[in-house]
Amino acid sequence: MPDPNVYNDRVVTVLVVLSLVWAIAGMGAGVFIAAELVWPTIDLGQEWLSYGRLRTLHTNGVIFGFGVSALMATAFYSVQRTSHVPLFAPKLAWFCCIAWNLAVLLGGISLLAGWTSGKEYAELEWPFDIGITIVWLAFAVVFFGTIANRKVKAIYVSNWFYGALIIVIAMLHVVNSMAIPITIGKSYSLFAGAQDAIVQWWYGHNAVGFLLTGGFLGMLYYFLPKHADRPIWSYRLSIVAFWAFTYSYIWAGPHHLHYNAIPEWVQSLGMVMSIILLAPSWATMVNGVMTVAGAWEKLKTDPALKFIVLALAFYGLATFEGPMLSIKSVNVVSHFTDWTVGHVHSGALGWNAMITFGTFYFLVPRLVGAALYSVRLANIHFWLALAGTMLYVLSMWGAGVSQGLLWLSLDELGELSYGFRDIMASMTPYYALRFVAGAIFLSGAILMFYNFVKTMENRTTVVRRIPDVTTARSAVEAVA
Amino acid sequence: MTFVPIDVLVQGGQLFARLEQATASASVVVFKDILPLALIPPIFLYLGSLQFGWQIGAEDVIRLNQATLLMISVCYFLALLLGFIGLAILLRWMAPTYAATLEMSRHLTLVATVATPMVVGSIAHLYPHVFVNMLAIIPVLIWSMFLLYRGLPIVLRTTPQQGMLMASSLIGIVLVAAVTLLGITVVLWTHGFGPSLGL
Numbered sequence: 170m171p172d173p174n175v176y177n178d179r180v181v182t183v184l185v186v187l188s189l190v191w192a193i194a195g196m197g198a199g200v201f202i203a204a205e206l207v208w209p210t211i212d213l214g215q216e217w218l219s220y221g222r223l224r225t226l227h228t229n230g231v232i233f234g235f236g237v238s239a240l241m242a243t244a245f246y247s248v249q250r251t252s253h254v255p256l257f258a259p260k261l262a263w264f265c266c267i268a269w270n271l272a273v274l275l276g277g278i279s280l281l282a283g284w285t286s287g288k289e290y291a292e293l294e295w296p297f298d299i300g301i302t303i304v305w306l307a308f309a310v311v312f313f314g315t316i317a318n319r320k321v322k323a324i325y326v327s328n329w330f331y332g333a334l335i336i337v338i339a340m341l342h343v344v345n346s347m348a349i350p351i352t353i354g355k356s357y358s359l360f361a362g363a364q365d366a367i368v369q370w371w372y373g374h375n376a377v378g379f380l381l382t383g384g385f386l387g388m389l390y391y392f393l394p395k396h397a398d399r400p401i402w403s404y405r406l407s408i409v410a411f412w413a414f415t416y417s418y419i420w421a422g423p424h425h426l427h428y429n430a431i432p433e434w435v436q437s438l439g440m441v442m443s444i445i446l447l448a449p450s451w452a453t454m455v456n457g458v459m460t461v462a463g464a465w466e467k468l469k470t471d472p473a474l475k476f477i478v479l480a481l482a483f484y485g486l487a488t489f490e491g492p493m494l495s496i497k498s499v500n501v502v503s504h505f506t507d508w509t510v511g512h513v514h515s516g517a518l519g520w521n522a523m524i525t526f527g528t529f530y531f532l533v534p535r536l537v538g539a540a541l542y543s544v545r546l547a548n549i550h551f552w553l554a555l556a557g558t559m560l561y562v563l564s565m566w567g568a569g570v571s572q573g574l575l576w577l578s579l580d581e582l583g584e585l586s587y588g589f590r591d592i593m594a595s596m597t598p599y600y601a602l603r604f605v606a607g608a609i610f611l612s613g614a615i616l617m618f619y620n621f622v623k624t625m626e627n628r629t630t631v632v633r634r635i636p637d638v639t640t641a642r643s644a645v646e647a648v649a
Numbered sequence: 650m651t652f653v654p655i656d657v658l659v660q661g662g663q664l665f666a667r668l669e670q671a672t673a674s675a676s677v678v679v680f681k682d683i684l685p686l687a688l689i690p691p692i693f694l695y696l697g698s699l700q701f702g703w704q705i706g707a708e709d710v711i712r713l714n715q716a717t718l719l720m721i722s723v724c725y726f727l728a729l730l731l732g733f734i735g736l737a738i739l740l741r742w743m744a745p746t747y748a749a750t751l752e753m754s755r756h757l758t759l760v761a762t763v764a765t766p767m768v769v770g771s772i773a774h775l776y777p778h779v780f781v782n783m784l785a786i787i788p789v790l791i792w793s794m795f796l797l798y799r800g801l802p803i804v805l806r807t808t809p810q811q812g813m814l815m816a817s818s819l820i821g822i823v824l825v826a827a828v829t830l831l832g833i834t835v836v837l838w839t840h841g842f843g844p845s846l847g848l
Contacts (some may be wrong), residue, residue, distance in 0.1 A: 240804075261791050264684070280746060286724065344653070361663045368721065375843060432651075460820070461814060462746065462747075462814060463808040465747075465808070465811045465814055466810060467810075468809075468813055469809070475813060478813065478817045479817050479820075481821070482818065482820050482821030482824070483815075483824075484826065485821045485824075485825060486821060486824040486825055489825050489829075490825075490828045493829070493832045494832075495829065496832075496836070498835075498839040498840065499680060499832050499835050499836060499839075501839055501848060502835045502839060502846075508831075552791075552794075552795075555790045555794060556790070556794060559790060559794065559820075560786070560787060560790060561698050561789070563786065563825070564783070566827075566828075566831060567779075567783070570831060570834075570835070574838070574844060577846035577847050577848060578844060578845070578846065579845050579846065579847045579848070583847075585847060595779075595782070598779045598780035598783040599779075599783065600783075601719035601780070601781045601783070602784075602787070604728065639694065
């Protein structure tokens with residue numbers, strides 16, 4: 170019988186370690202395919218090493234392996250502390266941890282073997298889709314069960330974001346994955362044509378919204394005030410931003426389908442809702458920046474807080490760039506170019522990875538009850554992450570704008586001036602720079618991994634008792 | 650009299666100590682440091698384009714006539730000059746938030762410091778091939794970032810912690826400004842200004 174007076178932190182430690190392993194593997198795959206775009210023959214003629222297969226391994230590895238493991242770890246850690254109870258159904262939490270990572274591992278192998286549904290960010294075939302649904306339900310039971318057991322009446326804002334992540338991703342995943350299986354490794358979507366496209370990008374964009382944005386905002390709202398040792402600058406703003414964010418994000422998907430065979434009003438609606446999204450996104454950024462600005466003394470002792478500060482800067486860039494790219498007259502040039510890839514990475518490297526790194530630098534020493542092995546290495550990691558992200562974004566801006574211009578250029582006869590092959594061949598300088606940028610970013614992640622291995626060496630997760638806390642609200646209620 | 654660009658290149662470890670002591674007025678910094686820095690890249694661009702022509706993307710080498718080239722170089726110079734001074738104004742606007750100095754000359758000195766590696770890197774304009782210029786960006790950008798984070802608290806007289814926040818805010822603003830410029834450019838293209846596109 171587990172002790173009801175201590176937190177369940179071992180599962181958090183394991184999820185953090187697995188997340189780190191996926192970070193190295195997923196980013197490693199990314200750097201390799203970046204190299205393939207410069208030196209196409211390094212796939213050695215092997216199908217499983219080809220760009221098409223490794224690219225899906227890269228995206229699934231970093232989003233679902235690195236990202237979701239980190240989200241599960243931080244959700245389990247913070248929901249216990251904001252509710253003052255241990256995890257509900259801790260064995261189910263272990264099931265989530267192991268089954269999820271097994272699903273991503275086997276799913277990754279299936280992608281290398283050529284199984285794919287052909288839906289971006291949802292490539293895994295139907296057996297994995299069913300498995301993911303089961304694990305996700307278990308995640309929901311553990312998370313909401315813990316909240317139901319809470320001893321603090323208010324549900325802290327980070328839990329609203331994690332809760333939205335769990336509910337919305339379940340809805341998106343189930344609807345978008347509906348398919349008719351033909352064999353064990355092949356199925357066909359239940360939706361056809363333009364409807365399939367709309368459902369796919371309703372899924373795709375809201376996976377970005379509720380997983381890569383909302384989920385990680387949950388992380389920000391718990392760990393930033395903890396780091397800074399002061400409450401969030403405006404709690405009211407965080408709640409308003411949450412509802413505005415949740416309401417407007419769900420409509421934005423059609424901006425992925427501008428000038429396609431879907432109704433024009435659907436495209437325009439997607440564009441308008443995307444532009445509206447800027448308001449709640451930047452409200453959150455302001456809230457974060459003002460929270461840190463009042464706690465600047467902490468930056469001296471805490472390398473982790475630096476990552477969070479930078480994450481907020483790149484969050485500001487990505488959430489501004491996204492609405493801008495959704496404007497139809499910008500999108501007509503930027504779509505189908507590497508500008509989109511750059512935009513995704515300013516979010517993925519600059520926001521998701523940085524906020525996770527910052528959180529892990531805070532979390533790992535606390536989990537094992539030891540000081541970080543090397544603050545110096547963490548500081549070097551900070552520089553590598555900053556340089557890698559900046560160079561990545563610049564290279565893709567260069568590549569993207571050149572491509573947009575060259576795809577559409579007309580000669581004096583009104584014919585397209587350049588062929589696809591010529592344009593792609595001319596991208597080598599940008600792709601080489603992107604490869605260097607990715608390698609720099611990856612080397613930082615490897616340093617962090619080594620730093621954590623040394624920090625955790627010969628240590629186990631510290632058992633922490635749940636503090637006896639009488640909140641102001643419950644004190645008032647007791648008197649009443 | 651000290652020259653910021655030269656100090657950045659030769660002073661090494663003593664650089665920030667020297668900048669900390671700097672006493673020149675804002676107008677002096679503009680004429681002595683900012684103007685030469687804004688002048689160098691356009692000159693390299695002019696000479697390189699005249700000699701070799703630009704190679705961008707899949708297009709053949711672009712050779713512009715001398716008058717057009719001169720006009721582009723002058724515009725480049727003005728853009729850099731306004732950009733540098735604009736950045737200094739932006740820094741000064743942020744200064745009270747991060748308890749930094751309000752002296753404009755120091756904000757201009759910081760901009761000159763951070764811009765110096767970029768201006769040195771612009772020597773790649775002498776051979777205006779995208780690949781060469783991309784290669785030059787890597788060390789130059791890292792060097793500039795280093796100078797920004799290390800130099801900001803010293804030159805602007807704030808704590809290293811608040812300096813770190815201010816530098817990160819600046820990066821955020823510059824990135825948003827850069828992507829806005831790209832966006833505006835593209836909207837102008839799609840509305841018929843600039844290159845003829847098949848839209």
